[in-house]
Amino acid sequence: MHRYGIPLLVPLALLTACSGGGGDTPSGKDTDGPTAGPGPDTASPTPVLDADPARLPKDRKAALDLIAQVIADPESFGPGVVGRSPYESGPATWPVLGADCVWRQEKPADDILATLTRDFEVPAAQGKGPVRLSAVVTVHRTREDAQWEMAESLEETMRCPTQQLRDGERIGSMVSAALLGGEATQTTSEDSLSEAGEYTSTELGGPHAYAWEQAQSLQFTMAATGKGAEGRTEKEISDLVAQGLSTMLTRIGSAVEKQS
Numbered sequence: 344m345h346r347y348g349i350p351l352l353v354p355l356a357l358l359t360a361c362s363g364g365g366g367d368t369p370s371g372k373d374t375d376g377p378t379a380g381p382g383p384d385t386a387s388p389t390p391v392l393d394a395d396p397a398r399l400p401k402d403r404k405a406a407l408d409l410i411a412q413v414i415a416d417p418e419s420f421g422p423g424v425v426g427r428s429p430y431e432s433g434p435a436t437w438p439v440l441g442a443d444c445v446w447r448q449e450k451p452a453d454d455i456l457a458t459l460t461r462d463f464e465v466p467a468a469q470g471k472g473p474v475r476l477s478a479v480v481t482v483h484r485t486r487e488d489a490q491w492e493m494a495e496s497l498e499e500t501m502r503c504p505t506q507q508l509r510d511g512e513r514i515g516s517m518v519s520a521a522l523l524g525g526e527a528t529q530t531t532s533e534d535s536l537s538e539a540g541e542y543t544s545t546e547l548g549g550p551h552a553y554a555w556e557q558a559q560s561l562q563f564t565m566a567a568t569g570k571g572a573e574g575r576t577e578k579e580i581s582d583l584v585a586q587g588l589s590t591m592l593t594r595i596g597s598a599v600e601k602q603s
Contacts, residue, residue: 482563515541521534558588561599
C-alpha cells in the first residue's frame with residue numbers, strides 16, 4: 344500500500360501550496376478527478392533535483408527501469424529486514440481508497456507511467472512481534488501529476504478518520520505533518536507527508552505503532568510504511584520507515600540528476 348491517512352494536522356503553507364485548479368487525478372484513486380479540495384498550484388517549490396531531461400522516463404518501459412533502480416530492497420531499511428511473500432505487488436495494480444474508507448487494488452490511471460510496491464518484514468524475535476514494512480515508487484507522466492497525488496493524499500486523509508487496509512487490518516488515532524521543500528530541514532524533496540498512529544490486526548492484535556512517509560520530487564513519488572507489533576516501539580517503526588524513504592530519495596537523485 345502506498346499510504347493510509349487519518350485526521351490531519353498540517354501546516355497552512357502546504358494547504359496553500361496544494362490548493363488550486365482541477366485536473367486529472369494522478370493517483371488512480373478517482374479517475375474523474377476531484378471536484379473540490381486540494382490540488383497543485385503554480386507556486387510550488389523549485390525542484391531539488393537538477394535533473395538531466397534525457398534521464399527522465401518518457402514511457403512505461405523507461406519508468407519500470409527507473410523504478411528498479413530506485414525502489415527499496417531489504418537492506419534499504421537496515422539489518423534484519425527480509426522480503427515478504429509475495430514480494431512485489433505487480434505494476435498493474437494501484438491502491439484506491441473507496442468512499443467506505445476501505446483500500447482496494449485497481450488499475451492505475453492513465454497519468455501513471457508505472458508504479459511498484461514491495462513488502463518486507465522484520466521477523467519476530469525475543470518476545471517481539473514482526474514488523475511489516477512496504478515501499479512504493481510511482482512514476483507519473485508529469486511533475487504536476489505527482490503533485491496531484493500528494494494533494495489528493497491530503498483530501499483522503501481528511502475524509503476518512505479510520506481506514507481498513509487489508510482484511511483484518513485497520514489504522515486510527517493518527518497525527519500527521521507536512522513540509523514543502525525548504526521548510527525547516529526539509530531539503531530532500533519538493534513535498535513530504537508523514538503520519539504516525541495506531542495499527543490493529545486480527546493476526547497481531549494491537550494497537551501497535553504505525554508510521555507512513557511519502558515524498559515527491561519532479562514526476563516521482565516514493566513512500567514507505569511500517570506496521571508494528573507487540574514489543575516494538577514507535578521510534579523503532581518510524582526509524583525504519585525514515586531509513587527506507589531516505590534510501591529511495593538518494594537513489595532517485597543518482598538515477599536522474601545531471602552527470603558532471
